[in-house]
Amino acid sequence: MDKRITDLLDIGENIEIEIEKDDSFLNLKSNVIRVINDNIIVISNPIYKGRIYPMRIGTNINIVFNKENKGQFYYVGEIIDRKKKNNLNILFVSKHSDIRHFQRREFYRLNIVLNVDLQIIENGAVVKTIPAITKDISGGGVRLIAKSKLEKYTTVKCVIHLDNETIEAFGKVLRCDPIPDSMLKYDLGICYTAIEEKSRSKIISFVFKRQRKMIKKGLM
Incomplete structure (x- = not known):
């Protein structure tokens, strides 16, 4: 059952909104006016x-908020109107997705198939490159399917091919499980150990763009 805004948000509630900016996400502070x-909720225009x-009408944003003893939540909204009332700039935001328990953005995992060049590192040098595909991806790690077995x-080094660019991240194999009756024989769980924050932000942005598209199509 979908969680209800009226059960979770109150007037004066502090919230965070996330918007896309320069292929990344900008986090802004706001609060609930009504x-x-x-x-539909009314929020203060962030500073x-x-x-x-x-903030343009029609812009999609993520609404993020905390509830004591309940955790963090988020949903996708759209700015449908903006006004100035009593010298306060306000935004009207409509709800465009279910309200979900919020995982930190870098750890939200998107199920998607992407090509990855998986480079094996020994003594600081690349000794082998294995072709792989993603099963899911997040800003904190990636799950891959590959033909080769790797030790824990x-x-x-993961060279991940997103839509129009390549992202690189160093990581550690946390698990390697065999997949019965599959040409790609192993399921690998990898945690990033070294990644530029710009690259992490691009992965997060990619994940949330795809998530919003899926929500709009009713696939989530």
Whole structure:
């Protein structure tokens, strides 16, 4: 059963909104001005670097908030109107997805198939490259399917091919499980140990873009 806005958000509630900016995510602070119903809330227009951040009607945003003893939650919203009332700039936001328990953005896993060049590292050098595909991906790690067995804690470099660019991340193999009756014989769980924050942000942005598309198509 879908969680209800009226059960979780109150007037004055502090929230965080996430918007896409320069192939990454910008996190801005806001608060709830009014809860109209379970589909529409009114929030304050966030301030960024001392100025009101320009928010366009039709922009998709992630609404993120904490509830004591219940945890963190988020949902995808769309700005449907903006007004100025009593010298306060406000935004009307409609709900475009179910409310979900929030995992830290870097650890939200998206099930998707991407090509990966998995480089095996020994003594600081690449000794072998194995073709692989993703089973899921997040900003904290990746799950791969490959033909080769790797020992636990093997150091690897993942060269991940996103839509229009390549992301690199070093990691450790945390598990390697055989897959019966499959040409790609092993299921690998890899945790990133060294990744540029710009690259991590690009993965997170990619994951959330795909997630929103799936939500709009009713696939989530």
